[in-house]
Amino acid sequence: xxxxxxxxxxxxxxxxxxxxxxxxxxxxxxxxxxxxxxxxxxxxxxxxxxxxxxxxxxxxxxxxxxxxxxxxxxxxxxxxxxxxxxxxxxxxxxxxxxxxxxxxxxxxxxxxxxxxxxxxxxxxxxxxxxxxxxxxxxxxxxxxxxxxxxxxxxxxxxxxxxxxxxxxxxxxxxxxxxxxxxxxxxxxxxxxxxxxxxxxxxxxxxxxxxxxxxxxxxxxxxxxxxxxxxxxxxxxxxxxxxxxxxxxxxxxxxxxxxxxxxxxxxxxxxxxxxxxxxxxxxxxxxxxxxxxxxxxxxxxxxxxxxxxxxxxxxxxxxxxx
Numbered sequence: 001x002x003x004x005x006x007x008x009x010x011x012x013x014x015x016x017x018x019x020x021x022x023x024x025x026x027x028x029x030x031x032x033x034x035x036x037x038x039x040x041x042x043x044x045x046x047x048x049x050x051x052x053x054x055x056x057x058x059x060x061x062x063x064x065x066x067x068x069x070x071x072x073x074x075x076x077x078x079x080x081x082x083x084x085x086x087x088x089x090x091x092x093x094x095x096x097x098x099x100x101x102x103x104x105x106x107x108x109x110x111x112x113x114x115x116x117x118x119x120x121x122x123x124x125x126x127x128x129x130x131x132x133x134x135x136x137x138x139x140x141x142x143x144x145x146x147x148x149x150x151x152x153x154x155x156x157x158x159x160x161x162x163x164x165x166x167x168x169x170x171x172x173x174x175x176x177x178x179x180x181x182x183x184x185x186x187x188x189x190x191x192x193x194x195x196x197x198x199x200x201x202x203x204x205x206x207x208x209x210x211x212x213x214x215x216x217x218x219x220x221x222x223x224x225x226x227x228x229x230x231x232x233x234x235x236x237x238x239x240x241x242x243x244x245x246x247x248x249x250x251x252x253x254x255x256x257x258x259x260x261x262x263x264x265x266x267x268x269x270x271x272x273x274x275x276x277x278x279x280x281x282x283x284x285x286x287x288x289x290x291x292x293x294x295x296x297x298x299x300x301x302x303x304x305x306x307x308x309x310x311x312x313x314x315x316x317x318x319x320x321x
Contacts, residue, residue: 034156049278053207055080059130137211139201157293173304195225
């Protein structure tokens with residue numbers, strides 16, 4: 001057997017070992033990928049809140065002469081390089097998920113597309129992280145870096161929902177006005193996060209003593225940030241009450257969203273009234289990611305698998321007879 005034929009045979013055997021449906025391997029690595037995306041937001045926050053943003057002053061290497069941090073760089077180098085290392089883990093997990101859904105890419109195009117978005121997003125985020133360092137922690141690029149991380153968390157959350165759902169067309173499972181209100185709530189959450197990012201970019205936690213701020217009035221932005229936050233709370237409270245009164249399929253997750261929003265408001269008030277302590281700010285950042293992920297689940301729960309038409313149902317009956 002030629003080397004080419006042997007390689008083809010090995011590739012075929014490897015492909016045969018990949019799952020042809022969502023199994024435990026897919027579920028485990030999808031959850032690991034989601035958790036890693038949340039964790040890297042936490043470690044990225046630690047980099048910023050400890051002033052370690054330029055702990056590794058160059059990119060892609062840590063220093064001009066070293067790929068990794070050196071003892072002379074101290075704890076800041078350890079924290080920054082640790083965050084960079086975690087980016088590698090996030091990328092490996094994203095790649096594994098792509099490989100695991102490869103064989104089912106025709107039947108589950110939704111899962112395959114979502115996995116590719118995550119993998120591509122991780123690569124793009126690594127580049128943005130490098131630009132962040134090379135621009136001396138420009139607050140707008142730092143803010144974009146954080147928002148992009150939130151988007152990847154949401155995409156991972158969408159994958160988790162869809163991997164448990166049947167493939168095929170879906171139909172609205174809630175009243176139309178409820179669905180519209182849910183999308184308005186998503187907009188309120190997005191505005192809250194954007195103004196929160198701008199507020200942080202104007203505040204004291206720059207990531208490095210020499211990093212600049214965005215020039216906005218931080219005290220004014222705190223109030224502007226709170227306005228959509230309170231609107232978000234009111235809308236989620238409305239959605240929760242209606243979901244339970246009408247026993248809608250969103251009721252469990254919208255209740256979870258209400259809980260996250262309440263904790264987020266409490267943490268926000270605490271940090272605003274206590275001089276923005278680092279730990280509280282970090283918790284606030286992670287809670288925003290969890291709120292965005294939960295909101296994603298709520299939106300996806302608005303629809304359920306569509307009932308087959310009579311002709312399609314007859315075809316399925318004949319096929320299974």
